[in-house]
Amino acid sequence: MILDLALIAMIAAVLIPLYTAWKTGDIWQTMLAFSSISTKTAVIILLVSVLRDDWMIGVAGVIILSVGNAGLMLLAQIIKRIEKL
Amino acid sequence: MISLIKLVSYVCIGVGIWFWFWGTLSLLNGRSVLFKLHTLSVGDTLGSILIIFGLLLLRPQEFPLLILAIISLTVWNTMLGYVIAYSSTSDEYDQVIEETLIEESLGRSGRESYE
Amino acid sequence: MIGEFILRLSIWFLLTANFTVANIIIGVVLAFFLPHYHAKPDRLRDILRTLSKVFVAVPVAYIEAVQMIFRPHIREEIVEERVSSRRSPGLIFLDIFLITFTPKTIVLRYYDAGWYAVHLVKPRRRVRTQPLKESLKN
Numbered sequence: 001m002i003l004d005l006a007l008i009a010m011i012a013a014v015l016i017p018l019y020t021a022w023k024t025g026d027i028w029q030t031m032l033a034f035s036s037i038s039t040k041t042a043v044i045i046l047l048v049s050v051l052r053d054d055w056m057i058g059v060a061g062v063i064i065l066s067v068g069n070a071g072l073m074l075l076a077q078i079i080k081r082i083e084k085l
Numbered sequence: 086m087i088s089l090i091k092l093v094s095y096v097c098i099g100v101g102i103w104f105w106f107w108g109t110l111s112l113l114n115g116r117s118v119l120f121k122l123h124t125l126s127v128g129d130t131l132g133s134i135l136i137i138f139g140l141l142l143l144r145p146q147e148f149p150l151l152i153l154a155i156i157s158l159t160v161w162n163t164m165l166g167y168v169i170a171y172s173s174t175s176d177e178y179d180q181v182i183e184e185t186l187i188e189e190s191l192g193r194s195g196r197e198s199y200e
Numbered sequence: 201m202i203g204e205f206i207l208r209l210s211i212w213f214l215l216t217a218n219f220t221v222a223n224i225i226i227g228v229v230l231a232f233f234l235p236h237y238h239a240k241p242d243r244l245r246d247i248l249r250t251l252s253k254v255f256v257a258v259p260v261a262y263i264e265a266v267q268m269i270f271r272p273h274i275r276e277e278i279v280e281e282r283v284s285s286r287r288s289p290g291l292i293f294l295d296i297f298l299i300t301f302t303p304k305t306i307v308l309r310y311y312d313a314g315w316y317a318v319h320l321v322k323p324r325r326r327v328r329t330q331p332l333k334e335s336l337k338n
Contacts (some may be wrong), residue, residue: 004094009102018108028173030137032125035165039129039158047098047152049129050140055147062154068143068161073168080172107269119306119319120276126303127265149217150202155317156214168302170308 003051010047014040027079035072090142097139104132118173122166132163203247205231246287250294263304268303273321279307281316 020075026039042064049058108128112121134155141151208231216223267273283295296307308316320326 003098004104006098010105013102013109016106017112020112029112029121031169032118032121033112035162035169036125036129036155039133039162040105042158043133046137046140046151048116050144053143055144057152058144058147062150063153065161066157068157069165070161075166076165076168076172080128080144093280104265104269117276119308120321122306123268123273123303123321126300127268131265131303141250149214153211153214159300163297163301167296167307170300174308181294194327 010044088118094142097135101132101135104128126166253298257298259300263303264302271323273323274321278319281318283314
């Protein structure tokens with residue numbers, strides 16, 4: 001019951017960076033919003049796995065967290081190079 | 086005893102979600118990218134660590150993977166913060182930093198020689 | 201060398217969570233035969249000091265987070281921080297990690313001469329709020 005409420009609150013928290021990514025024009029603010037979304041969704045996956053008592057979902061969440069934000073780091077470097085051109 | 090552990094874990098998850106909201110709501114105001122990085126570091130990194138710690142108390146038999154999750158979350162998020170801070174500041178900014186550094190070091194060495 | 205070995209082995213055990221003999225042997229062999237990373241070895245004292253700082257950094261980070269939540273930090277500043285040059289890449293990584301992990305400070309740049317440019321947030325000055333309150337009373 002409490003975890004259900006927590007899940008709803010977390011989904012509400014994900015909506016904020018989604019809104020930011022939609023509204024903002026600056027590329028770096030968008031990157032911030034996306035990094036925030038990626039962390040939050042991975043943690044939500046872990047919570048859902050505990051809620052449904054299914055650890056296979058949790059393994060997926062741990063894999064997502066440990067692979068991490070490598071793509072976003074690469075993207076940040078590429079955007080910096082492009083801005084230099 | 087079990088209910089105490091559950092209580093602690095719910096408190097951890099609740100405080101973590103509170104951190105999330107506090108850190109993420111600052112995305113909406115018009116501050117600089119670097120300022121938002123500070124608040125996101127509170128919200129995402131520290132809040133998520135608290136939430137996963139709460140889950141760890143609820144599900145102690147899976148502790149190795151959850152600890153791995155906490156460690157990798159910390160390292161990745163912190164390094165992503167550094168990379169975004171590094172690359173979102175342009176090279177003119179770099180020059181400004183270097184000038185202030187040189188000035189400060191000159192001031193310091195000047196003061197030292199004065200003393 | 202030995203630190204690298206311990207790091208790899210602990211990651212292996214966290215990943216697999218399995219302490220049978222076969223798994224321990226696989227982990228030891230993997231940790232030993234993965235390509236090694238050549239660098240000048242650091243002094244043990246430096247490594248121990250930095251690692252102890254990592255454990256201190258976690259409560260410090262939470263304290264700073266609570267401070268930032270309850271007292272709005274609105275001033276931004278860039279300061280320089282000096283470290284001894286000639287540190288190995290591993291220690292520089294740990295330093296940058298430590299500074300960036302605490303929420304009030306973020307490393308912007310690292311200069312080879314041994315500087316970090318650190319961006320930090322500060323609370324509003326108290327000196328200014330004091331006369332404001334008095335003027336509100338009047």
